[in-house]
Amino acid sequence: MDLVIANGTVVTATETYRADVGVADGKIVQIGGAMPSDVPRLDATDRYVVPGGVDPHTHFDGRSQGTSNADDWLSGTTAAACGGTTAVVDMCFPERGGTLRAGVDEWHRRADGKAIVDYGFHVTVLDESAAVAAEIPSVPDLGVSTLKLFMAYRGSTMVSDATLYRALRLSVERGLLCLVHAENGDAVDLRARELVAAGKTAPKYHAVARPPRVEAEATARAVALAELAGAPLYVVHVSCAEALEEIERGRARGVEVYAETCPQYLFCSADDLDRPNFEGAKYVCSPALRERWQQDVLWGALRDGRVQVVASDHSAYNFGQPDHKPRGRDDFTKIPNGVPGAEERMTLVYQGVVQGKLSLSRWVEVVATNPARIHGLAPRKGTIAVGADADLVLWDPSARWTLTQPALHHKVDYTAYEGLVVQGAPDVVLSRGEVIVRGRQPVAKAGRGRFLRRQSRPVPTPVGA
C-alpha cells in the first residue's frame, strides 16, 4: 500500500460514512479496516473524501475563426484540477474534409505533455461526407465512445437531420452515445440577422436571437430522431424548462435520454448579458442564459434525477483580447461563444448542498459519478470503490471563500462569478494516488495526465462470463 487517506468522511453517490481509504499503485485497494502502519498517511480530519470530479464537456485549445481558446491543455486541466476535477472529456473537432481519426490524432498532440489530469475525447461529426459516416463504426477503436453533433451554428458546425439520424443509427450498432447541441440553427441565424439589421447589436440580443423555444424545438427533434433510430441520446447544456420538458416527454415514450446542464445556467441569467461596458459579452454562450426562474427548475431537476450531469462547457475567450470577446463589440453575433467554468464547477454545484437543494450524495453523483458512468469511464473514475482509480478530493466543507479571478488558475482573463462568496472548497486533490493540488494550488507536473480509452455502452453480462 502506498498511501492511506485517514480520518475522513467518505462521500459517494450512494452514501456517506467514516472510513480510511487505502491506495496502492494509483488505485483504491481498501476501504475501512486496519491499514498497514508503515504507509504514508494523508490526514482528512474534517474533510469529505469525495471522488475526483469528472467534467465531460470542455473546450481546451480549440482553434477556430482565426484564433484559439484562452486555455490550452495545461492551463485548462490545471484549472480543472484546482477545482477538484480529475478527469475531463474534451470536444475534439476534426478538420472538415479530414478523417475523424486525424482529428483525434491532432487532439492527442494538443493534450500530450500538457494535461495534468486524465482525459478523453468526444469526436465531433461536422462533416456530412459519406467518408465520415463510413468512419463512425471504427470510432470505438480510437478509445472514443461518444459522438458530438451540432444542430446549431448554421453554415459552420450544424449538421442536417439526415446526418444526425444516420449517426444515431450507427451509434446503436457500435455502442456509441450521441451528444447533441440542441438549438435550431436556421432560426437562430435568421433571428440574429434581423436583430443586427435593426441595429440591435448589444450582447443582450444574443438571448433574444436564441430564446428557449429555439432550444426546445431542437431538443424535441433530437429526441424524436433518437426514438426513430432506437438510439440513446445525451443532450448537452440544457438551459431551460422548455427543453427539459421535451426530454421528459421522450423518456415517457421510452427513449433513453440524458440531460446535462452547466453552472452558468444554475447561477447566471439573461440579466448578466445586459451588464454595462460590454461586460455582458463575458456571458455570451449558447444556449443563451435564461430568465432567473429557470435556475430553480434546473436545481429541482438535478435533485430528482431528471438532469443527470453538470458539466462546465468551459470555453474560454478573453475579455481583453481584441480577437476574442471584443470582436463582437458592434455585433453580438461576432462575440465568440463561451464561459469558463472548469475550476468553478464543483464548488458552484456544492452551493446546492449548502443551500439544501441537493444531498451530498447527489452532488457527487452529478459532478463525478454520473458523468463517469454515462461517458464510459466507470468504474475507473467517478466513485470511491475498491479497484477504482484513486482520484480523490479532500473537500473542506467549512471553507468560506470568494470566487475571484486571482483565486483561479485558468488563463482566461475573467470569471463569470467574480465576487461570489462560496462555502466549501477542494483542499487536496489526488489523481491516481498522486497529490496534484494542495491548498487549492497545483503541485502537478505538466503532461502527467493520461488518455482514457473509454468503454462503449455496457451490455449486462453474468458474473462468470
Added chain:
Amino acid sequence: MDLVIANGTVVTATETYRADVGVADGKIVQIGGAMPSDVPRLDATDRYVVPGGVDPHTHFDGRSQGTSNADDWLSGTTAAACGGTTAVVDMCFPERGGTLRAGVDEWHRRADGKAIVDYGFHVTVLDESAAVAAEIPSVPDLGVSTLKLFMAYRGSTMVSDATLYRALRLSVERGLLCLVHAENGDAVDLRARELVAAGKTAPKYHAVARPPRVEAEATARAVALAELAGAPLYVVHVSCAEALEEIERGRARGVEVYAETCPQYLFCSADDLDRPNFEGAKYVCSPALRERWQQDVLWGALRDGRVQVVASDHSAYNFGQPDHKPRGRDDFTKIPNGVPGAEERMTLVYQGVVQGKLSLSRWVEVVATNPARIHGLAPRKGTIAVGADADLVLWDPSARWTLTQPALHHKVDYTAYEGLVVQGAPDVVLSRGEVIVRGRQPVAKAGRGRFLRRQSRPVPTPVGA
C-alpha cells in the same frame, strides 16, 4: 473481525467491483485490502455480493374483515429473507378511535418474537379525528418516519382531502414522509356497484371497476395537495403510465414525489384476472393489473429513475381458505385484495438485469438502496459501505430455477408467478453478519429481527456540525 466475505463481486447502487468484505459486530468494517487471516470466511466465488433487499411495503399479520393475512411475521419475514430481503417496513393499521401509538404498540406485539429480519412500521392515518391529527407530530418519537394515507376504499380506510392535506402539512414540520394509496375511492365504489348490479361479478371486473384513470386522478390530486402543502410525497404501487405521467408533471412543477411499483405490475396483467376457475382471484389487488404494454412503461421508468422503488405490497390471502379469496366467488368486490411477493420480489426484478432492461447497479438501487434512503434506513441498510449493517446477499447469477409454490416459504397457498422460469437466486443471506438463509433455505431463529427506529428526513449539515 468476525467474518470475511471472500472472493465475491460487490455490487452497489453505484458500482460493481471485486473485493472482500470484512464484518465485525454485525457491521461492515472493511472493504478490500488484507483481511485478518484468523477470521471465518464465507466464500463468494462466482457470486455477486449485494446489499440485503429492503421491502418498504408489506402487510404481515394484518387483520380485518373478520379474518387475518395468511402470513404472519414469522412466515412473512422468512419468505422475505429467503428472497434476499433483510429489512421490511410494514403497514401498521391503528384501530379506528384508538391512538397511533396504540397501533404501533400492537404491531410491536405482532412482530415481536417472530420476525427474522429487521423491520419498521409505517403508521396509517385512518381516522379523521382531531385527536389523531394532534398525535401526528409525535410520530417520529415512535421511531416511525412515514405516514400512510388511503384515497381508496370508501367507507373503510379512505380519508378526505382535508385529512390528507393536513397530514402533508404536519409532515413538513416533522420531517415525515406521507405515503398515499392513490385511487379515487368514490368512483371505484360506484363503478363496482354498477358492475355487480349488472351481474358482472367475476374477478376480471375488478379491473373494470378501477381503470387507470381512477388511479391517475387520485395521483394527480395527491401531487397537487403535496404541492400546495409544500410537502414531499411517496406514491405506493404505481401501476400505469397514466399515474406516472401525473407524478412526472408534479416533478416538473418542483414537487418532490417518489414512485414505487410492485412486481405484479411488472409481470402480470389484466389478462390474469380472467384466468378460469376463479383463479383470477389470485390476481386481485389494487390498483388493478393493467394491460400488458404498461409493463414496458414501468420497466423504462425504473431504468431511468422515474420510478425509484420496487416493493412487494405482500398481502397474502389463501386461494383455498373459505374466508379469504373464495369470499368473492359471486361478487368480485368481496375478494380480499392482495398478491404475495415478499420472496419473489428481488428475483423478479433481477430478470430485468437478465433481459438487459436494468443495469446491475440499478437493480440494487430499486430493491435495496432507494427504499432504505427514502424510508429513513440509510446508511444502515440498503448498501455496502463501511459502517453499514452487514445485511448481505450472495447472489448466484447463474442459478436457473422455477418459481413454484413448493419452492417458496410464505404460508399463503399460491404464488402469482407459478411456473415462471427465472435466472439468478439469493444463495446465502446475512443479516447483521449472521447467516439467516443458506441455499435458499431459512436457518434463522424466529424473533431475531429487530425493530428499526427510522430517521426522519435528513437536512444537510456540514461535516463538523
Added chain:
Amino acid sequence: MDLVIANGTVVTATETYRADVGVADGKIVQIGGAMPSDVPRLDATDRYVVPGGVDPHTHFDGRSQGTSNADDWLSGTTAAACGGTTAVVDMCFPERGGTLRAGVDEWHRRADGKAIVDYGFHVTVLDESAAVAAEIPSVPDLGVSTLKLFMAYRGSTMVSDATLYRALRLSVERGLLCLVHAENGDAVDLRARELVAAGKTAPKYHAVARPPRVEAEATARAVALAELAGAPLYVVHVSCAEALEEIERGRARGVEVYAETCPQYLFCSADDLDRPNFEGAKYVCSPALRERWQQDVLWGALRDGRVQVVASDHSAYNFGQPDHKPRGRDDFTKIPNGVPGAEERMTLVYQGVVQGKLSLSRWVEVVATNPARIHGLAPRKGTIAVGADADLVLWDPSARWTLTQPALHHKVDYTAYEGLVVQGAPDVVLSRGEVIVRGRQPVAKAGRGRFLRRQSRPVPTPVGA
C-alpha cells in the same frame, strides 16, 4: 310582419353581411330581400345587428348567510338587458333537505313578475341525500337541462366525488349537462384557516388561499370523473392556464368538456385584491383573480375555441352595506364572494374585437351563440336566423364611453371596471321583437321576461324523422 331592422350589418357566429331583418310575432322571419313597405322600421345604419347576448351564469336574488344579493330579478335582468343580453340562465339553489322541484318553484317565484328578459334555471345539487339523487332523472321535466355541482365551499355547497360521479352518470341517461365549480374545497378551507390564524386577513390573501393549483386539481378531477362516467362536462369560470390545461388534456382523451370564463378573469388580476381601503374586497370572487399574464392565455383560448363561453357570474354584494362586503373587513374568508358583470359583459368582451384579439363572429359566438347552444337554448336564442326569437342588439361600434357606476343599471353599489374607457355599446336591444333598451336605457316592463324550458342535449336525427 311587425318590424324591419333596416340598413344594418348582420353579425352572426359565422359571418358578417349587410341585410335587413324582418320580424313577426317576436321571431325573425326574413333576412334580406324585399321587405313589406307598410311595416315599422328600426334604422340600423352604422350598427351591427347582433344576436342578443346569452348569459348562462347569473346569481339574481340569491339569499344566503343571512343576507341576499344586491340585485334581484328586476335590477339584474335590467342590467343584463342594458348590456345587450336578452337571456340569462340563473343558478337555482334548492333548500338543503328540500326537493329540486321546490327549489325551481322558489326560483320561479323570485323571477316571476320581475324579469325583463327571458330566463332559465340551472338546478344545483347541494344535498347528497338519496332523495335528491332519485329526483335528478325528472329534472328535464322542469324545463331544466343542466345540473350545477360545487367542488368548493366545504361545509356549505361542496359535494363529494361520489355525488358528482353519480350526477354525471345520471346526466348521461337524461341528456343533462353537469356544470362544476372546480376548486378543491378542502385545501382552500385549510389554507384559508392557516392564513387567518397567521393574521393574514386582508382581501389579497383570498388569492393566496386559492392559488391556480387548487382550481387545476379540481378541474382535472371533474374531467376524470366525467371520463369515467362517459358524460359531458361544463366547467364554469375557468380562470387560469393551469385549469385550462386539464380541460385540454381531457379533450385529447376524448372527453367532451366545455369551458366558460368571465370578464373579471379577462380584465382584472390579483393586484386588484390589494387595492387600498379594503377596495380589494370588491374583487373577491372564486376562483380568485390571477396574475396578469393569465389574461392573455384566456384571450388566446377564446380566440381559438378552447374556451367556448364568457358568462358574467354576476354575483352582487354591496361595498357599502354592512352585511355584504364589509362583513370580511377583519377576515377575508367572511367577504361574500362575487363580482357584478351582467351589464358589462358584452361590452368588455367586445374590447377583444377592438384590440384585434377576437373576430366579430367569435365575439358573438362566445357571448351569445355558444351559451345558447350548450345550454339548450338553440335555435331560439343566440343567433340571427329565420325562426329564431327576435332577440337582437343594434350595436354601435363607434361609441366610446366610460364604464362607471352611474352609467350602469344594476343595484349593487359598484362596478369592478370603474373608469375603464371602452369602445362599442349596445344602443338598442330587442327581446322577441320588442324594444326593451334604447340608448342604453331600459324601456321594458318588469315581468315581461319568460321562463325558457331548455332542451336536453340534442341527438342528431334525420330531417324527415
Added chain:
Amino acid sequence: MDLVIANGTVVTATETYRADVGVADGKIVQIGGAMPSDVPRLDATDRYVVPGGVDPHTHFDGRSQGTSNADDWLSGTTAAACGGTTAVVDMCFPERGGTLRAGVDEWHRRADGKAIVDYGFHVTVLDESAAVAAEIPSVPDLGVSTLKLFMAYRGSTMVSDATLYRALRLSVERGLLCLVHAENGDAVDLRARELVAAGKTAPKYHAVARPPRVEAEATARAVALAELAGAPLYVVHVSCAEALEEIERGRARGVEVYAETCPQYLFCSADDLDRPNFEGAKYVCSPALRERWQQDVLWGALRDGRVQVVASDHSAYNFGQPDHKPRGRDDFTKIPNGVPGAEERMTLVYQGVVQGKLSLSRWVEVVATNPARIHGLAPRKGTIAVGADADLVLWDPSARWTLTQPALHHKVDYTAYEGLVVQGAPDVVLSRGEVIVRGRQPVAKAGRGRFLRRQSRPVPTPVGA
C-alpha cells in the same frame, strides 16, 4: 330574383332552420319571408340546404415524375361538384428556378376552360432561392393568400427550416397563411432506404418508413417556427394523435395553428396498406395511414374544434396504369403518393353526423365554412347568408347508397372506399345559383368555374370604416 330554394331546411355552421332561400345574380339575397311568386322554384322538401363544400386541398392535373395526375381540372372539379363541393383550392407547384407568378400562370392555363366549380390556388415554395423569397411579398397581388411548404420529400419538395422560417416571417407582413406538410423528410428517406435495402418493399412498409413520430416531430417544429416568427400556421393532413398533440401544445402557448385532416385518416388504416395483390398501393399517401384507434381521436378533435377542416388532398394515380401506382410494385418508395377523395369527402364526413359523432352544423363547418374562412373565401363561400354566393347543396339525408367506382365521377380508376354503404347524398348542387349537379350527375359546362381571388388575413375594422 332568379330562383327560390323552397321548403328546405337550411343548415349552416351555426344553426338549422326551415326557410326558403332566394337567389339573384348568383348570390343569396333573401332568407325566409315572402318570396316573389314569379320566380322559378327548386323544391327542397325533405332536403337539407347546406353551403356548397369548400375543399382547400386538391391536386388536379399535377405533373411530376414523368407522368401526370389521373384527374385534370375537368374530371377533378366534376367529381368535387358531384360530391357537393363548389369551391376548391389547388396546390400550385411552380417550376424550380422559375417564379411563383409563372407557376400561378401555368395553373391558370390548366384550370381555364375546364373547371366547373370556382377555384383558387395555394402557391408552393419549393425553391430556396433568394429570388423566390423576394417574390413572396407580392403573392397577394396574384389573388393568392396562402403559401405551401413541404418538410417532407427530401431532395424534391422539401425545404430547409430557414426557408420555412423566412416564409413565416414574410407571411406575417403580408397577411398570408403558411400551409405545411409536416413530416421529417430526412428521417423518412433514410428509414425508407433501410427498409428497401432489407427487402421490405411491399406497400405496407410505407407506413413503417413514416410512423407517427415522423409527423409529430415536424409538426412540433413547424409550430415552434411559427411561434418564433409570430406567424399563424396551417397544418395540412394531420393524421394522428401525436401530431395533434403538438398542435394543441402550440395553441396553449398562444400560437395560432389550424389543423386539417382528410377522409382517408378518418376511414382507412394501416391495415389497408397490407391488402393483397398490391391493392395496398391504392392507400399509399403521406402521412401514412395509421392504426385504427387514431380515427376516434380525429373524430373527437373534429367534434370539439381542435381540428378545423376536412380536405380531400385528392391526388389521383391509377391502379392500372403502369407509370402510376404499379411503378412501385417492387419498391414502395416508387409508388406515387395519393388517394382520391374530392367526391367522397362530404359524404364520408356526413357519416359522422349519421353516427352521432358530429352535429349537423359541425359537419357544415368543417367541410365548408371553416375552409372558406381560413383560406380567405369568406364571406363569399362556405355559408348561407345574404350576400354570399349561391353555392348550395340540396342534401338528401335519407339517401342510402354505396360508394363504388362506377357511382363516382373522377377519372382515376378506383375509390379507396369501394363498397362502403353510406347514408346521405348531395342531390342537387348549385354554383352561383346555377344547377351544376342533379341527382348526383353533372349538368355543368366545362370551364364555367371562376378563379377566386382570395383575401389575405382579415384585420377587424369598425363597421363604418
